[in-house]
Amino acid sequence: MSLHKIFKIIGLVLSLAGVVLLAIIVAKGDDAIRDSGGEGLDGFLYVAYITMVIICVIVLLFVIKGVFAGDIKKTLISLGGVVLIFIISYFLAEGTESFTKDGELVTAQTSKYIGAGLYAFYIMAILAIGSMLFGGAKKLISK
Structure with missing residues (x-):
């Protein structure tokens, strides 16, 4: 099977x-x-x-x-790119201490991790949309 x-x-x-x-x-x-x-x-x-x-x-x-x-070289380059996106996102994010609706404390570090995750998502979404648009445009031009 x-x-x-x-x-x-x-x-x-x-x-x-x-x-x-x-x-x-x-x-x-x-x-x-x-x-x-x-x-x-x-x-x-x-x-x-x-x-x-x-x-x-x-x-x-x-x-x-x-x-x-x-090809392990291409895999490691791709993995390095993802790690680089997370590092850039971490340094772009700001962490501020705050409280939730329920009165629980959100530490500055936790806030920074959340912001970094959001920035990483935005960067990867922009790259994905850009690569789809580039691939579609390239396909239209080559025909």
Whole structure:
């Protein structure tokens, strides 16, 4: 049995489990779940956690396989680019100590990490959109 077929079966089983648990939650209704303190959500969350772990493991395996099968120099350059984006984002971010709505303290360092994550997301989004526009324009010009 091929690896693709195994992943399709695992995805189908997890999808079915999610649909069944969602149907149970919908059948109970909002009020019943709110009154129970969210007890009906446990199974749904476990399916989500299992799915996330499986996806992370699969991605890690394929990345490691790709590194050893392909050109390691290109992989390290790409990884260095991502690390550079995070370093630039960290230095662009400002950290200010503040309080949440609930009165909890958000430290300056935590605020700086959040800002750095946002800057990294913005930079990567701009690069992704720019590369799509560049690829599309190049395709139009070459025809």
